Amino acid sequence: MHREYLHEGALPFCLGCGHTLIAENIDKALQSLNxxxxxxxxxxxxxxxxxxxxxxxxxxxxxLHGRSIAxxxxxxxxxxxxxxxxxxxxxxGGATIGLQHLIDSAHKNFNLTVVxxxxxxxxxxxxQPSELTPxxxxxxxxxxxxKIKGFDICEVVASTGAxxxxxxxxxxxxxxxxxxxxxxxxxxxxxxxEICPSYAVKSNPGMKLRQVxxxxxxxxxxxxxxxxxxxxxxxxxxxxxxxxxMPVIPxxxxxxxxxxxxxxxAGSAGEGVQSAAELFARAAIASGLxxxxxxxxxxxxxxxxxxxxIILSPDxxxxxxxPDPDYVIITSTDGLEYTAGLIKKMNHGVVYLxxxxxxxxxxxxxxxxxxxxxxxxxxxxxxxLLGLAKREKLFPxxxxxxxxxxxxxxxxxxxxxxxxxx
Amino acid sequence: xxxxxxxxxxSSRLITESLVRAGADVFIGYPITPANLLYQYASKRYPVxxxxxxxxxxxxxxxxxxxxxHIPVTATxxxxxxxxxxxxxxxxxxELPMVIILVQRMGPATGTATRxxxxxxxxxxxxMSGGFSLPTFSLSxxxxxxxxSAKAVEVAVKFRTPVILLTSKEEVMTMYSLDKSSLGPIxxxxxxxxxxxxxxxxxxxxxxxxPEFLPVTSSEHQVRFTASTHDKKGxxxxxxxxxxxxxxxxxxxxxxxxxDFTWYxxxxxxxxxxxxxxxxxxxxxxxxxxxxLRNEGEKVSLLTAxxxxxxxxxxxxxxxxxxxxxxxxxxxxxxxxxLMFGIQPPAHIEGVNEFGHMISPMHIKKVIHNA
Numbered sequence: 074m075h076r077e078y079l080h081e082g083a084l085p086f087c088l089g090c091g092h093t094l095i096a097e098n099i100d101k102a103l104q105s106l107n108x109x110x111x112x113x114x115x116x117x118x119x120x121x122x123x124x125x126x127x128x129x130x131x132x133x134x135x136x137l138h139g140r141s142i143a144x145x146x147x148x149x150x151x152x153x154x155x156x157x158x159x160x161x162x163x164x165x166g167g168a169t170i171g172l173q174h175l176i177d178s179a180h181k182n183f184n185l186t187v188v189x190x191x192x193x194x195x196x197x198x199x200x201q202p203s204e205l206t207p208x209x210x211x212x213x214x215x216x217x218x219x220k221i222k223g224f225d226i227c228e229v230v231a232s233t234g235a236x237x238x239x240x241x242x243x244x245x246x247x248x249x250x251x252x253x254x255x256x257x258x259x260x261x262x263x264x265x266x267e268i269c270p271s272y273a274v275k276s277n278p279g280m281k282l283r284q285v286x287x288x289x290x291x292x293x294x295x296x297x298x299x300x301x302x303x304x305x306x307x308x309x310x311x312x313x314x315x316x317x318x319m320p321v322i323p324x325x326x327x328x329x330x331x332x333x334x335x336x337x338x339a340g341s342a343g344e345g346v347q348s349a350a351e352l353f354a355r356a357a358i359a360s361g362l363x364x365x366x367x368x369x370x371x372x373x374x375x376x377x378x379x380x381x382x383i384i385l386s387p388d389x390x391x392x393x394x395x396p397d398p399d400y401v402i403i404t405s406t407d408g409l410e411y412t413a414g415l416i417k418k419m420n421h422g423v424v425y426l427x428x429x430x431x432x433x434x435x436x437x438x439x440x441x442x443x444x445x446x447x448x449x450x451x452x453x454x455x456x457x458l459l460g461l462a463k464r465e466k467l468f469p470x471x472x473x474x475x476x477x478x479x480x481x482x483x484x485x486x487x488x489x490x491x492x493x494x495x
Numbered sequence: 496x497x498x499x500x501x502x503x504x505x506s507s508r509l510i511t512e513s514l515v516r517a518g519a520d521v522f523i524g525y526p527i528t529p530a531n532l533l534y535q536y537a538s539k540r541y542p543v544x545x546x547x548x549x550x551x552x553x554x555x556x557x558x559x560x561x562x563x564x565h566i567p568v569t570a571t572x573x574x575x576x577x578x579x580x581x582x583x584x585x586x587x588x589x590e591l592p593m594v595i596i597l598v599q600r601m602g603p604a605t606g607t608a609t610r611x612x613x614x615x616x617x618x619x620x621x622x623m624s625g626g627f628s629l630p631t632f633s634l635s636x637x638x639x640x641x642x643x644s645a646k647a648v649e650v651a652v653k654f655r656t657p658v659i660l661l662t663s664k665e666e667v668m669t670m671y672s673l674d675k676s677s678l679g680p681i682x683x684x685x686x687x688x689x690x691x692x693x694x695x696x697x698x699x700x701x702x703x704x705x706p707e708f709l710p711v712t713s714s715e716h717q718v719r720f721t722a723s724t725h726d727k728k729g730x731x732x733x734x735x736x737x738x739x740x741x742x743x744x745x746x747x748x749x750x751x752x753x754x755d756f757t758w759y760x761x762x763x764x765x766x767x768x769x770x771x772x773x774x775x776x777x778x779x780x781x782x783x784x785x786x787x788l789r790n791e792g793e794k795v796s797l798l799t800a801x802x803x804x805x806x807x808x809x810x811x812x813x814x815x816x817x818x819x820x821x822x823x824x825x826x827x828x829x830x831x832x833x834l835m836f837g838i839q840p841p842a843h844i845e846g847v848n849e850f851g852h853m854i855s856p857m858h859i860k861k862v863i864h865n866a
Contacts, residue, residue: 132711135721147559319502366670392780394853
């Protein structure tokens with residue numbers, strides 16, 4: 074047979090191995106489709122079938138056991154020229170260790186063709202059973218025969234909505250079936266049933282491939298032929314700078330603070346603690362201070378505590394931790410529970426506590442304020458931070474009022490009155 | 496600060512912007528705390544953004560994009576990195592440029608996703624089977640996030656290798672005020688592809704020991720990328736002399752060019768006998784501790800490592816000048832100290848370590864005072 078895509082000479086497989094038949098028929102199928110040699114990207118992985126690379130004149134990419142479909146998916150996603158043809162050679166072992174990749178690529182309908190070399194065992198490592206070994210099938214490590222039924226991988230892949238799925242028995246001329254799989258848009262898989270001449274034939278004397286396939290309940294047919302246009306990712310020709318688009322915070326006020334202030338505010342999720350802390354931080358920046366802010370909350374962000382560490386400093390801040398805050402604000406029971414251990418250890422500083430909460434044990438000064446009653450649960454955090462800025466002379470409250478009155482919180486409350494009252 | 500240029504940002508934003516400006520054009524992500532901001536920014540900024548179904552797929556897709564000539568990036572934390580390791584070996588063997596941002600969090604296993612750590616130095620050092628190294632850079636402040644991230648792209652391209660950008664939860668999730676005029680221009684990494692007429696030999700090294708690159712989209716030359724042991728043509732070999740030499744070259748191309756990507760800050764004080772060595776989040780505490788110690792009249796020097804791996808030889812010459820060397824790092828046993836000086840380092844090589852908490856300047860000062 075004339076070869077176009079394969080080098081001349083013997084292929085590197087055992088006598089009678091179906092892998093030779095597949096490689097030669099792929100060459101024939103590609104010839105029938107007239108695909109230019111260097112439009113073909115063959116992706117292989119580990120297993121006897123994977124040593125075919127050197128025999129191909131196309132581009133070849135040889136990856137890891139079971140990962141060739143994912144690797145080929147990446148290649149397929151990267152291609153802008155729809156004429157390129159990505160072909161994956163994988164075995165039954167690889168297809169099942171990388172089953173996630175197979176299902177993912179199939180259901181996302183990436184543009185590639187998987188040629189699944191199913192010889193029903195691991196040929197490279199001594200003939201161990203694979204996930205696709207049929208019930209009763211014997212291998213050198215399973216002389217009593219497989220006690221577990223293999224599954225129909227074509228059915229699994231077809232169920233994902235794959236563009237094309239078929240199974241053939243690897244005997245004789247299968248180039249037409251291969252060409253059909255190769256010619257379909259999007260994701261196609263063709264499973265070729267094979268017998269391993271080294272490990273399966275001796276273990277199962279007299280076995281016939283067609284019979285084994287039939288006995289295993291595996292249909293030789295086209296499972297899906299939707300010919301759906303494959304997925305191509307969006308390539309954004311221009312995206313906006315993440316820095317240039319950031320709002321600059323103009324410095325319009327001046328803080329009299331000469332030393333850093335470490336603040337912890339703790340309240341409940343859903344009560345605007347994080348946004349209040351950020352607003353407070355911006356006001357401090359607008360007053361010429363350096364600021365850092367961190368958020369702490371449980372993984373279920375909608376319930377439980379919500380806390381924020383803020384450091385304000387006239388000098389650049391290096392260490393952003395604040396294990397010993399100067400000021401702790403607690404606006405709710407969740408916040409009190411979260412800070413209980415810390416407050417107990419505090420031997421300096423001030424704890425600002427909502428009036429509704431019990432006074433915790435601490436050597437810090439405790440100041441009780443009716444945050445929730447005065448401002449409501451939703452605004453208690455902003456109200457408390459306005460109060461902190463004012464009472465501790467951290468920066469002018471006007472800096473915070475500017476943001477409150479100009480931004481999306483404008484009109485949500487009488488912020489000026491709140492600032493005066495605290 | 497220049498009062499007309501102050502923004503309130505986080506390092507995830509700076510890292511993302513820097514990588515894209517340097518030429519990284521694809522981000523493949525699988526969500527994991529504390530790398531989520533990097534994922535979020537990536538979805539807006541990279542020309543191509545894809546959500547992968549797991550971290551093995553992430554590295555495989557990245558490799559697929561890389562063989563086509565792209566420069567892919569991902570961001571993960573230890574649990575995801577652990578899944579990526581075999582595929583990182585593949586990418587290194589295929590000699591694919593890419594950047595993997597590893598945001599450290601407290602382990603072992605799932606540990607605590609929202610607690611910081613510096614506990615993944617050993618796993619990076621041991622990522623490659625056989626004693627090979629991956630260029631690994633640590634980010635210690637906003638300037639590093641901006642400058643070193645861009646350099647990571649350059650190194651990945653120039654030396655055709657995966658590069659690890661090592662950071663941690665407290666670095667990438669903390670917001671801070673920043674004078675944006677401090678962010679200098681970033682040049683796109685210079686990238687060239689093989690343009691000769693002769694048969695392309697995929698793993699024929701140049702004078703830097705790096706082969707020229709040609710993507711699988713070439714219509715002129717056959718291209719092979721191979722993860723198994725291979726010869727210069729990319730043909731799988733058992734252990735032929737040419738193939739072994741090719742594998743060994745992967746090591747020598749990194750170590751022999753190390754001087755090209757050795758970056759560190761050295762703040763030496765005249766007559767100081769104590770050297771503090773640190774990197775990443777703990778370097779910030781060290782800066783503060785050193786400033787306070789000097790104000791108190793103590794003499795102390797500080798080495799901030801930015802190139803972590805392979806360990807630049809200059810770190811040893813710096814350490815050799817001091818009677819006392821103290822490594823500050825947020826892991827149980829002092830992974831970087833042990834990596835440089837062994838499991839039982841000499842008595843004058845000490846450590847400040849924490850697990851589950853950031854190392855504070857106070858803690859560092861206490862250890863230095865306990866001479």
